[in-house]
Amino acid sequence: MRKLIIAIDGPAASGKSTAARLFAKRLRYAYIDTGAMYRACALAAKEAGIDMSDESALDALMDSISISIKHDSDENKIYLNGKDVSAAIRKPEISGLASGVSAHATVRNKMVDLQREMGAQGGVVLDGRDIGTVVFPDADLKFFFVAPARVRAQRRFDELIMRGEDPSFEDVLNDMIARDEADSSRTLAPLVPAEDSIHIDTGALNIEEMIDLLYAHYLKKVQAK
Numbered sequence: 001m002r003k004l005i006i007a008i009d010g011p012a013a014s015g016k017s018t019a020a021r022l023f024a025k026r027l028r029y030a031y032i033d034t035g036a037m038y039r040a041c042a043l044a045a046k047e048a049g050i051d052m053s054d055e056s057a058l059d060a061l062m063d064s065i066s067i068s069i070k071h072d073s074d075e076n077k078i079y080l081n082g083k084d085v086s087a088a089i090r091k092p093e094i095s096g097l098a099s100g101v102s103a104h105a106t107v108r109n110k111m112v113d114l115q116r117e118m119g120a121q122g123g124v125v126l127d128g129r130d131i132g133t134v135v136f137p138d139a140d141l142k143f144f145f146v147a148p149a150r151v152r153a154q155r156r157f158d159e160l161i162m163r164g165e166d167p168s169f170e171d172v173l174n175d176m177i178a179r180d181e182a183d184s185s186r187t188l189a190p191l192v193p194a195e196d197s198i199h200i201d202t203g204a205l206n207i208e209e210m211i212d213l214l215y216a217h218y219l220k221k222v223q224a225k
């Protein structure tokens with residue numbers, strides 16, 4: 001059976017990463033976390049002391065860094081210049097910086113090329129903001145996740161607490177709303193649902209129900225072929 005390209009897009013903390021990882025595991029597909037790639041770019045810019053609005057410095061940076069993803073048992077590990085930065089990119093500060101760098105063409109072009117290379121053979125689940133609209137507009141199956149802002153903020157808050165951070169819920173909520181707004185209103189590859197995407201409200205579903213629902217759509221797709 002031909003292996004599909006599956007896109008999952010949606011706003012911050014809408015459950016994309018968890019669903020994409022587990023769904024890929026169920027299908028024995030690869031999982032590509034494109035948000036982690038933009039986070040790694042932001043970390044690289046921060047370490048180099050580059051301002052997120054300095055296009056020419058970002059351009060030079062993009063020529064000099066390497067970003068790769070390795071699938072390590074259940075986890076995706078992300079490497080920046082050969083160094084494992086999987087934990088460092090999850091810091092709250094990096095979320096905002098990632099949204100800043102990801103608005104630049106120089107950054108997006110390099111990341112989109114890499115993502116297309118990684119997904120070209122099929123057998124992949126990619127999650128992000130522009131997978132179904134820009135990276136793989138011909139993806140076989142496109143999902144767009146939604147959930148109320150407070151539900152998403154609670155998820156991110158719990159995640160940060162688990163990682164040993166000490167955030168305030170209001171800060172998490174406000175940062176998330178600001179980032180969604182920036183991601184949705186930017187000129188390049190804004191966060192918008194692809195016309196042919198299947199909308200899934202993840203607020204009311206537990207993870208098992210979510211994977212079963214995605215799988216039901218997958219079966220419908222492969223049986224129709």
Ligand code: CDP
Nearest residue numbers: 012013034035036038098099102128129130
């Ligand atoms: O985990 P969370 O949903 O909070 O964010 P993420 O998926 O790790 O993405 C971090 C940031 O990278 C987003 O706020 C976007 O600005 C950017 N991003 C993007 O522009 N395009 C993608 N395909 C994925 C992420």
